[in-house]
Amino acid sequence: MSRPLLEVNDLKKYFPIKGGLLGGIKAQVHAVDGVSFHVSRGETLSLVGESGCGKSTVGRAILGLFDITAGQVVLDGKRIDQLSARVLRPLRRRMQVVFQDPFSSLNPRMKVRDIIAEPVRNFGLATSKADLEHKIRAVAELVRLPQDALGRWPHEFSGGQRQRIGIARALAAEPDLIICDEAVSALDVSVKAQIVNLLQELQKQLGLALLFISHDLAVVEHMTHRVAVMYLGRIVEMAPKREIFAAPRHPYTSALLSAVPVPEPATDRRRVVLKGDVPSPINLPSGCRFHTRCPYAFDRCRVEDPELRLSDKDHFVACHLQQPGLAGVAGVAVGQD
């Protein structure tokens, strides 16, 4: 196999907090603090975790929306994190993004036709006027927007239709990878199902890679091939979906899954209720970042930061309970039943 489409190596992004009399840097938000993963062609990798754990920051770092603090972003074998805007431009075409609220990212003064045409023109993808028109129509058809939608304004559409427009605009650039940042989170149940199904079909049809950022674990399970669970700027567990959902190994993953309410009354599930809130990413806890909320924390957790290590085939876990010699204790991870 060739190299994966996207590689992220030890990515860090700290946001400085200015303050004090001289406006110097007072502290730093450790938004992303050493994250590594890859996404292959045609694959969906999901980033999950509570709000503030750094999911969107990872997405924005990949897109080059700001300078990263450390690490590498590699697209198709080529490092892209330090390129100038001009050199990055043609590469950026290959990575598109769909946000939660398509409305704020759709220009209200552009008709749908022009919104879709913009990336085609910008990246010089059409050979002629007729070809441009053909491409616009083809993309609209892909996302199942009715042809008469092309002549209308974004505000005339419902949330679900706007999300189709957002996806159409992303597809118009003919990308290899789409980053979906909470792309279906704000949609109503029935419409969410339409968009989730659409994304899955598009992926199969076009061989797209998806980086699917979401806090909705049931949608993630439905959509994804692999999952990376984030906590306070780190990946704490990463594995194929079946492993994550049927046999989670990190106590945080177990707790997160057990907190999801299931639409089946009277199911008796063991719930791991996590105490308190996520600690501040400014003053990180010592040792394992999760130790302040972990039901299994022991002495070592408070002092030593566990590394993300391979614990089984394709299954990475950052937890002292998973270290060799402690294998017996690993069984504490609480699964869904």
Add this chain to the structure above:
Amino acid sequence: MPDSLPLLEVVDLQTHFRTPDGINRAVDGVSFTVKAGETLAVVGESGCGKSVTAMSLLRLVPEPPGKIAGRILFQGRDLLALTEREMKAIRGKELSMIFQEPMTSLNPVLTIGFQLRETLRLHEKVDRRTAERRAIELLDLVGIPESRRRMSEYPHQLSGGMRQRVMIAIALACSPKLLIADEPTTALDVTIQAQILDLMTDLKRRIGAAIVLITHDLGVVAEVAERVMVMYAGRKVEEAPVADLFRAPKHPYTQGLLGAVPRLGASLLDAESKLLEIPGVVPSLKQRIVGCVFAGRCPHATDICREAMPALDVKAPNHIAACHHAATEPAAA
């Protein structure tokens, strides 16, 4: 209260809004009851009239442009017949509420302690010291650590989960008979949602309040409700005990909703599983809908659905639905 008399009885509630492009029939003839101590969930997609129903019960709908009609009998009194002054005495005392975003209902420039004490002093006529003591007890009750110190903090100094706890503390300050919770956990992470739902269930048991829980999350419904009412486009389309609704939904809209939600574990059993789609979108509430409100999206719709509004009929014991084609289960012998 005798078993026969419900705590709340809403009869033919109609809340309409006058807008520049027509009358918005946000709530269009909705009736339901809530018994003392029970939890009724109101579910439906956005814009179907859940919040307007809640605001109507509290008489917090701006009038104009809104107009509430029907009857809202709370402990036998029609709230729509009360003066604003009488209503104020009930709101926050016997009838209280929590909203999705506590920041909009907590006053940002007043301390947590002040807001709790005010609620207590307004309704319970207690002195300052008693109010202070009770306020701290309430913060302890809803699980806010270091309650004494928190009293002097402002809402923005708290996390989302903590703010929602404060809202619950304020709502419970005067031991209400009925708590109306509009999407109380929607803005929270699942881990914090689990804490808040546990807290609500626990407090309900202790205080014995009935809850009207408004949510779009079927998982939350399954977890905490005893009875469920499903709303669609301003109307009630189905109501049943929670287990019956999930086991054997009668209305095609409810069936559609249940098929559209992904479930944890489902895709592990069946890799090819596809989510059920409900085609189309919720209709505009500004046109009078003749016939069934769901007819435009319903896979079973026939001419009668487009012509006549289906009545809410009993389809199984304690189970009603408004659908011309929903089968009626034979009553158990």
